[in-house]
Amino acid sequence: MSASILVVEDDAGIRRVVDRGLRLAGHELVFAEDLASARARWRDDGFDLVLLDVMLPDGDGIELLAERRAAGDATPVVLLSAREEAELRERASAAGATAYLPKPFAYGELLACVEALAGGQA
Amino acid sequence: MDERRADQRWRTAVLAVGGLLIAIAIIGVAGIVINRNIHHTVEEAIAFDVELEDRGDDLRVAILEVRHYHRDLLLNNPDATRVELWRGRYQLMIEEIDAVDRLLSRRPGDADLPDVRALRSLAEAYYADFTDALANDITDRDAFQEVAEDLLVPINEMEAIAIAVDRAGEIRAAAAFQAIDDASATGTLVLIGVIAGLGAMGAVLAFAVLRLVQDQRRLVAAEQAAAAQMAETSRAKTDFIADASHELRTPLTVLRGNAEVGLAIDDDCAHAEILSEIVAESARMSRLVDDLLFLARSDVSSVPLDLRDVEAGALLDELAGRAEVLARERGASLEARIHGAGGLRADPDRVEQAVLILVDNAAKYGPSGGTVQLEATVADGSLVVEVRDRGPGIPSEQIDRIFERFYRADGNGRERSSGGVGLGLSIAAAIAEGHGGRIEASHRDGGGTVMRMTLPLRTAAAPVEHPA
Numbered sequence: 037m038s039a040s041i042l043v044v045e046d047d048a049g050i051r052r053v054v055d056r057g058l059r060l061a062g063h064e065l066v067f068a069e070d071l072a073s074a075r076a077r078w079r080d081d082g083f084d085l086v087l088l089d090v091m092l093p094d095g096d097g098i099e100l101l102a103e104r105r106a107a108g109d110a111t112p113v114v115l116l117s118a119r120e121e122a123e124l125r126e127r128a129s130a131a132g133a134t135a136y137l138p139k140p141f142a143y144g145e146l147l148a149c150v151e152a153l154a155g156g157q158a
Numbered sequence: 159m160d161e162r163r164a165d166q167r168w169r170t171a172v173l174a175v176g177g178l179l180i181a182i183a184i185i186g187v188a189g190i191v192i193n194r195n196i197h198h199t200v201e202e203a204i205a206f207d208v209e210l211e212d213r214g215d216d217l218r219v220a221i222l223e224v225r226h227y228h229r230d231l232l233l234n235n236p237d238a239t240r241v242e243l244w245r246g247r248y249q250l251m252i253e254e255i256d257a258v259d260r261l262l263s264r265r266p267g268d269a270d271l272p273d274v275r276a277l278r279s280l281a282e283a284y285y286a287d288f289t290d291a292l293a294n295d296i297t298d299r300d301a302f303q304e305v306a307e308d309l310l311v312p313i314n315e316m317e318a319i320a321i322a323v324d325r326a327g328e329i330r331a332a333a334a335f336q337a338i339d340d341a342s343a344t345g346t347l348v349l350i351g352v353i354a355g356l357g358a359m360g361a362v363l364a365f366a367v368l369r370l371v372q373d374q375r376r377l378v379a380a381e382q383a384a385a386a387q388m389a390e391t392s393r394a395k396t397d398f399i400a401d402a403s404h405e406l407r408t409p410l411t412v413l414r415g416n417a418e419v420g421l422a423i424d425d426d427c428a429h430a431e432i433l434s435e436i437v438a439e440s441a442r443m444s445r446l447v448d449d450l451l452f453l454a455r456s457d458v459s460s461v462p463l464d465l466r467d468v469e470a471g472a473l474l475d476e477l478a479g480r481a482e483v484l485a486r487e488r489g490a491s492l493e494a495r496i497h498g499a500g501g502l503r504a505d506p507d508r509v510e511q512a513v514l515i516l517v518d519n520a521a522k523y524g525p526s527g528g529t530v531q532l533e534a535t536v537a538d539g540s541l542v543v544e545v546r547d548r549g550p551g552i553p554s555e556q557i558d559r560i561f562e563r564f565y566r567a568d569g570n571g572r573e574r575s576s577g578g579v580g581l582g583l584s585i586a587a588a589i590a591e592g593h594g595g596r597i598e599a600s601h602r603d604g605g606g607t608v609m610r611m612t613l614p615l616r617t618a619a620a621p622v623e624h625p626a
Contacts, residue, residue, distance in 0.1 A: 054415070057415060057422070139407040140408075143418030
């Protein structure tokens with residue numbers, strides 16, 4: 037059960053480990069390093085799941101999420117963040133995030149999250 | 159430098175106050191002396207000099223009266239009525255002479271005073287002569303008139319003496335009043351001088367006090383600035399720790415994730431053990447970052463707690479089970495005596511974390527295979543949880559510092575390899591304080607350490623919700 041996943045993440049280390057881990061599980065990955073390219077990819081291609089970092093070099097991931105939700109996009113979105121303040125979680129769920137995965141996350145947690153949200157799409 | 163200046167100002171102020179007191183005393187003494195001086199002079203003048211002048215005047219009037227009736231007898235028929243009138247005036251004059259005599263006898267040594275004895279003998283001689291003339295020559299009108307004319311001379315002499323007495327009184331009284339004027343002028347001068355001195359000292363005092371107040375204000379301002387600076391530094395440090403902790407989370411994710419993916423690819427390879435260790439150490443580092451963040455947050459604001467109403471007994475029973483597992487992992491056994499009951503307003507996860515930190519420490523630092531005691535009781539409206547070990551104990555000079563951030567008791571075998579960098583106790587203390595309680599360490603009888611956590615129980619009999 038392979039899913040197509042958009043990973044929006046500016047840290048190359050995270051991109052590589054997510055790439056290795058999820059490719060190993062058989063998923064197809066597309067990467068975006070900033071908000072602008074993520075916005076274009078997300079709009080043009082359909083994805084089964086989006087992994088979205090909150091703090092990006094050109095803006096806030098939650099804003100992109102809100103934008104997509106406003107455009108009627110229902111793709112499951114997992115927010116990734118090193119911050120776990122309650123205020124951030126509230127903003128994320130208000131913007132329509134499906135799940136919230138705080139860094140540092142274990143490979144197992146990431147995999148379980150992806151399987152649960154993207155599994156049905158395959 | 160500043161202190162010395164302030165010291166000098168204090169000394170000036172004290173000297174000025176002392177000077178003022180002395181000046182007030184001087185004014186008092188000077189006032190009394192001047193007043194007494196004036197009083198004495200006035201008394202003197204009125205008691206003698208002015209009276210002398212008055213008496214001299216009266217005496218002269220009495221002599222003139224005698225002369226008047228003497229002339230009356232000389233010009234008119236000297237009948238018995240006229241003689242009696244003259245005699246009466248003579249008696250009055252003698253009385254005046256007596257009065258002046260009495261007055262002058264109070265100042266026997268004064269050379270400027272006229273001699274009244276001459277006056278008296280003149281008067282007595284005159285009286286005798288005129289009485290003789292009246293007795294013998296009253297019929298011989300010419301002879302009588304001649305004697306009477308002659309006797310006007312002693313009367314005039316007497317008048318001259320009376321005038322002298324009057325003059326002496328006048329001169330003396332004028333001198334006395336001059337003395338009063340002088341004394342009061344001197345007094346005024348002295349008082350003006352003292353008041354000027356007082357004013358000067360007051361000005362010095364006011365200046366010194368003003369400078370002192372300024373110094374104090376500057377000092378307070380400097381202290382406030384220093385305190386603000388310290389608070390700012392502390393906040394900056396805390397912010398830095400929080401930022402650094404957040405930054406650490408991303409590489410930690412990469413580190414751990416790569417090791418885990420490596421294990422997922424092949425968990426039976428030669429590197430599996432290495433990768434497992436990387437995973438374990440990353441997990442430990444993640445916990446450390448969490449602890450750092452918790453402490454950083456509890457530094458800048460209140461401890462982030464999720465407070466709920468919980469029943470202490472149930473919470474502790476559950477906790478004791480976990481503590482037992484933890485102690486066993488550390489190679490120790492746990493002896494739990496839970497007698498605590500009552501309602502707590504608490505974050506159960508954080509309370510558990512605090513107690514487990516204490517148990518973990520006790521198991522780590524106690525002798526291998528030793529027993530850790532966990533005892534909970536209720537005392538004075540508080541839940542008291544004690545954790546006791548038989549470890550090497552904490553040196554007395556360090557026992558108050560072990561709850562400080564990043565402090566770690568030295569020289570008693572607590573090494574880095576035993577885990578943690580001294581955050582545990584700080585976190586436990588922050589949790590207890592966040593609940594309005596505290597943690598204290600003390601020496602255990604027979605060796606070892608007692609950690610006592612006190613948490614206030616809810617006083618109101620509010621409904622208690624048992625944790626599921």
